[in-house]
Amino acid sequence: SSSSSSSSSSSSALMSFRMPPLTVCTEANHVVHPDSTKANVLLRREVSEAALYLQLCAYVRALDAPAAAKRVHAAAAAAAAAARKAVPPPERFKIQGPVADTLAVGLSAVDSLRSRSQWHWVDSKYLY
Numbered sequence: 001s002s003s004s005s006s007s008s009s010s011s012s013a014l015m016s017f018r019m020p021p022l023t024v025c026t027e028a029n030h031v032v033h034p035d036s037t038k039a040n041v042l043l044r045r046e047v048s049e050a051a052l053y054l055q056l057c058a059y060v061r062a063l064d065a066p067a068a069a070k071r072v073h074a075a076a077a078a079a080a081a082a083a084r085k086a087v088p089p090p091e092r093f094k095i096q097g098p099v100a101d102t103l104a105v106g107l108s109a110v111d112s113l114r115s116r117s118q119w120h121w122v123d124s125k126y127l128y
Contacts, residue, residue: 034125043124049117056114063107065100069093 033041047055061067069090077087095103 053114053117056110056117059110060107060114063103063110065095065103065107069095 033039033043035041070093073088073090073093076093080087
C-alpha cells in the first residue's frame, strides 16, 4: 500500500509540473554565436540595430576629445561674450597627454564598430 501511495504522489508531482511555453527561434530575433566552437549557441538581440547605432554615435561623441574641447570653448566664448569678458584661448580646453591618447584609442575602436555597422548593422564576430 505504501508503494502505491508513493507512486501516486510521484505521478501527481509529475502532473503538476508545467512545461514552459516553447517558441520557435527565428533568425529575425536570434543570431548564431560568432565563435565557431559554440556553433549550437544562439544569441538573442537585446537592442535593435538602430538603438545600437545611436549608442555607438553617443560613445563616439563622448570620446572625441578635440570635438569636445571645441564645444566647450564655443560655450565659454558665448558666455564670455554675453558677460562682456575676454574669450579664453582654445588651448585652455585642449586635452593632452595619456588621457588624450587613451580617449583616442577608445574613439578609434568605437568609431571602427560604427563604420562597419553600415547604417544600423554591426557584425558581431568583431565584438567577441
